[in-house]
Amino acid sequence: AKDHGRNHFQFFSSEMNERMQERVMLDEALRSAIANDELLLHYQPLVSLSTGQLVGLETLVRWQHPVFGMVSPVRFIPIAEESALIASISEWVLRKACQDIRTWIDQGLTGFQVAVNVSPRQFRDPRLADRIELVLAEYHINPGMLSLEITETVLMQDTASSEATLRQLKALGVDLALDDFGTGYSSLSYLKRFPFDRVKIDRSFVRDITTDADDAAISKAIISMAHSLGIRVVAEGVETAAQCQFLRRHRCDEMQGYYFSRPLPPVEITALLLEKRHL
Numbered sequence: 620a621k622d623h624g625r626n627h628f629q630f631f632s633s634e635m636n637e638r639m640q641e642r643v644m645l646d647e648a649l650r651s652a653i654a655n656d657e658l659l660l661h662y663q664p665l666v667s668l669s670t671g672q673l674v675g676l677e678t679l680v681r682w683q684h685p686v687f688g689m690v691s692p693v694r695f696i697p698i699a700e701e702s703a704l705i706a707s708i709s710e711w712v713l714r715k716a717c718q719d720i721r722t723w724i725d726q727g728l729t730g731f732q733v734a735v736n737v738s739p740r741q742f743r744d745p746r747l748a749d750r751i752e753l754v755l756a757e758y759h760i761n762p763g764m765l766s767l768e769i770t771e772t773v774l775m776q777d778t779a780s781s782e783a784t785l786r787q788l789k790a791l792g793v794d795l796a797l798d799d800f801g802t803g804y805s806s807l808s809y810l811k812r813f814p815f816d817r818v819k820i821d822r823s824f825v826r827d828i829t830t831d832a833d834d835a836a837i838s839k840a841i842i843s844m845a846h847s848l849g850i851r852v853v854a855e856g857v858e859t860a861a862q863c864q865f866l867r868r869h870r871c872d873e874m875q876g877y878y879f880s881r882p883l884p885p886v887e888i889t890a891l892l893l894e895k896r897h898l
């Protein structure tokens with residue numbers, strides 16, 4: 620039994636070692652990703668439940684490495700978060716998104732918002748609002764066209780300074796969305812305290828919304844509480860017609876998920892916008 624335990628330990632330690640090596644390798648490669656043109660953006664449509672029209676796009680970063688292939692942001696964003704790398708990646712994402720927005724505006728394609736994810740470290744950057752203002756001005760984009768997605772876990776760290784940052788961003792004229800709602804420990808009272816325009820019900824609740832009574836109850840509570848405060852509700856990760864029906868019945872405002880569209884490269888989004896078809 621003792622030997623077994625030791626082998627077990629060795630197994631875990633070599634696995635941990637491998638994982639650390641992988642992190643070091645990815646961190647190294649990520650440092651040259653921007654210069655090597657390996658990052659790209661995909662956009663996923665947000666659809667209005669009442670009209671069926673595309674009302675928003677969420678910007679999702681992709682990393683196409685020549686050897687590792689497509690690396691998920693779930694893997695590389697946390698690594699970037701541990702260093703100053705996240706600042707340059709975030710800056711790149713914001714600029715590229717604004718460039719794409721400008722191209723769409725120039726083609727007469729408007730009437731939707733573009734959402735960009737704000738990482739925890741980026742949110743703590745005291746120059747965040749100034750940077751965003753500068754980039755928006757550079758591309759002549761109305762701040763109202765941009766939405767920033769901030770996860771609730773970020774706000775819990777220092778609620779007083781979080782509130783100040785959010786008010787500063789709000790004063791710029793951008794929209795604010797509370798992302799992955801329901802996964803942290805924040806209460807619904809956060810919705811009252813912070814100036815959010817939207818909440819996004821996390822995918823983990825939406826997944827079992829039609830089969831799990833608790834998930835259904837939580838989603839319904841989020842929708843009615845948000846609405847009573849004048850906040851719009853987005854459901855993420857909608858994959859089935861049944862989920863869509865449930866959300867429509869309970870007056871969710873917007874939906875996002877594979878049921879409507881996967882995240883797409885900008886050219887395919889352009890085609891979608893030109894078609895103006897219902898999703």
Ligand code: C2E
Pocket residue numbers: 663678679680691692693696712736737738798799822855856857858875876877878882
């Ligand atoms: P998120 O902000 O919650 O983004 C939604 C994720 O759900 C995306 O994964 C999207 O592809 C996926 N998704 C959308 N619809 C469905 C669906 O119907 N079913 C399922 N199973 N998944 C769906 P993705 O693109 O892999 O991004 C993962 C996370 O990486 C994002 O989660 C976000 O936290 C982070 N991320 C992505 N791009 C950026 C970025 O530019 N900056 C920062 N800071 N984080 C980013």
Ligand code: CA
Pocket residue numbers: 677736768798
């Ligand atoms: Ca998001």
Ligand code: CA
Pocket residue numbers: 798799819821855
């Ligand atoms: Ca989310």
Ligand code: CA
Pocket residue numbers: 799821822
């Ligand atoms: Ca999520």
